[in-house]
Amino acid sequence: MKHSILHTVNQSPFSNNTLLQCLNTYTDGDGILFLENGAYAALLSQPASHLLENKTCYVIEVDLHARGLLEQELNADIQLINYETFVQLSTEYDVVQSWY
Amino acid sequence: MSNSLSSNESNTKKSSKKIGIVMRHAPYGNNLAHEALDAALATSIYGQELTLIFMGDGVFQLLHQQESKAIHQKNLEKQLTALEFYDIEKVFACKHSLDERQLKQNNLSINVAAIETEELQQLLHEQDVLLSF
Amino acid sequence: MSFSFNDKIIETDKEGYLRYLDDWSPHIAEQLAEYENVTLSEAHWEIIALIREFYATYELSPAMRPLVKYTATQLGKEKGNSIYLMQLFPNSPAKLISKIAGLPRPKNCL
Numbered sequence: 001m002k003h004s005i006l007h008t009v010n011q012s013p014f015s016n017n018t019l020l021q022c023l024n025t026y027t028d029g030d031g032i033l034f035l036e037n038g039a040y041a042a043l044l045s046q047p048a049s050h051l052l053e054n055k056t057c058y059v060i061e062v063d064l065h066a067r068g069l070l071e072q073e074l075n076a077d078i079q080l081i082n083y084e085t086f087v088q089l090s091t092e093y094d095v096v097q098s099w100y
Numbered sequence: 101m102s103n104s105l106s107s108n109e110s111n112t113k114k115s116s117k118k119i120g121i122v123m124r125h126a127p128y129g130n131n132l133a134h135e136a137l138d139a140a141l142a143t144s145i146y147g148q149e150l151t152l153i154f155m156g157d158g159v160f161q162l163l164h165q166q167e168s169k170a171i172h173q174k175n176l177e178k179q180l181t182a183l184e185f186y187d188i189e190k191v192f193a194c195k196h197s198l199d200e201r202q203l204k205q206n207n208l209s210i211n212v213a214a215i216e217t218e219e220l221q222q223l224l225h226e227q228d229v230l231l232s233f
Numbered sequence: 234m235s236f237s238f239n240d241k242i243i244e245t246d247k248e249g250y251l252r253y254l255d256d257w258s259p260h261i262a263e264q265l266a267e268y269e270n271v272t273l274s275e276a277h278w279e280i281i282a283l284i285r286e287f288y289a290t291y292e293l294s295p296a297m298r299p300l301v302k303y304t305a306t307q308l309g310k311e312k313g314n315s316i317y318l319m320q321l322f323p324n325s326p327a328k329l330i331s332k333i334a335g336l337p338r339p340k341n342c343l
Contacts (some may be wrong), residue, residue: 002225021124021156024196027221097122097230142341145296174292182291185299 003094004029010036010100013046022099023051031056031093033086034078039063044073052077060086118149120227123158127176128168133161136233137179144186152183153223154212155194158233159201162193164209177209194220238264250331250338257335265333273333277321281334283307294339297327 007025009032011018019041022032032055034041041048042059052075061080064070081089090096121140127133143150154162166177183191195214198204205214215223224230235244238261244252249268251257262281266273273281287295287303295303297315305313312318318326327339 002222003227005225005230017156024217025221025224027225095225095227095230097224098232099124100232138340141293141296145298145341178290178292182287182293182295182299185291185295185302187298187302 002029004031006030006089006093006096007032008096008098009034009038009041010098012037012040013048014040018099019048020051022097023048023055025097026055031058031089033057033081033089034059035063035086036060039067039069042074042078043069044075046075049075058085058089116147116149117228118151118226119143120151120153120224120230122224122230122232123152123154123161124156125233126157126160127166128171128173132233133158133176134174134179136231137176139231139233140183140188141186144188149190150188151190151192151223151227152188153192153194153220155197155220157197159193159197159203162208162210162212163203164207166209180210183210192220192223236264246338248332248338251335254335254337261335262333265335269329269333271322271329271333277333279308280304280312280318280321280330284330284334284336288334288336294331294336295327296339296341300327300330 005025007022007030009019009022013019019038026032032052034057039059040046041052042064043049055077057075057078058081059078061082064074064080121136121143123133123136125132140150140152161176161180164177166175168175191210191212192215193212195216198214205212234247234249235242237243243256243261246252249265251261251265263273266277271277283304284295284300286307287293287300301313301315301318303313304318307313315326318330322329322333331337331339
């Protein structure tokens, strides 16, 4: 039976390849949630930005806000969410895999 | 997307869950590799379907000729070779990660199945629970 | 916790496992066994040597299942089974053998 995975990423795509490793295992039906320093992945300027096209992505809004990223040019494909939605998502997907 | 087991598997294997332990970090720099091994050994006792998956820098855990005495840490290589006594036989490594680091099976301390990206995706999506270290 | 042996203080944790593995000697083993009401025979020593060999090789104190399996591969099925080990080391053999053999408590023991 194929399960859906919610991938959480808390590393900046500018400093290491954690996001690339994650994308390597992503399949349709999965979601990627960016939190903490993972929030930098929401920047349009990040090196793997084009790889997020057609993928379901979320970012914790307060993590963007804290880092001063809300006024920067963001990837429009990424949904801004709060912690409540995070909790809800982690129950909606079958499995959670954290990339850190 | 739901957590209830709706497939016919649920009747036959009600208590057994597929647990995947994902190792992605190199050993010794932090305690993750040892914690992962502890988790694996502990889980093996409960008779769950256990799969170990090494990827990224985690494949460095598999390197042979580790000698960690001088840094006052337990030798992970020695501990991994004990897996057979814990009936942990499903051990996989991401082939791409091995290739990237130019590691070959004869550089490794235990037998692992090197799998292509597609098989890796499949394997991860089969698990009921993923524990990431 | 501690006990004294030949004028040396031997430290243990609160469950009675040696704090310093280098403190171990066969005499200490006899003392530890006595605390657990076990009298060591040849058969006991064989298993103690075996588990110390396991620890030297794998740097792990084995839980019951791996201990049984390892014993079976080294000494044969007659000894590599839980009944045999329970007779020698009652109740919780893996923990008891590790304790008497001067090894850390097996981490993953039920």
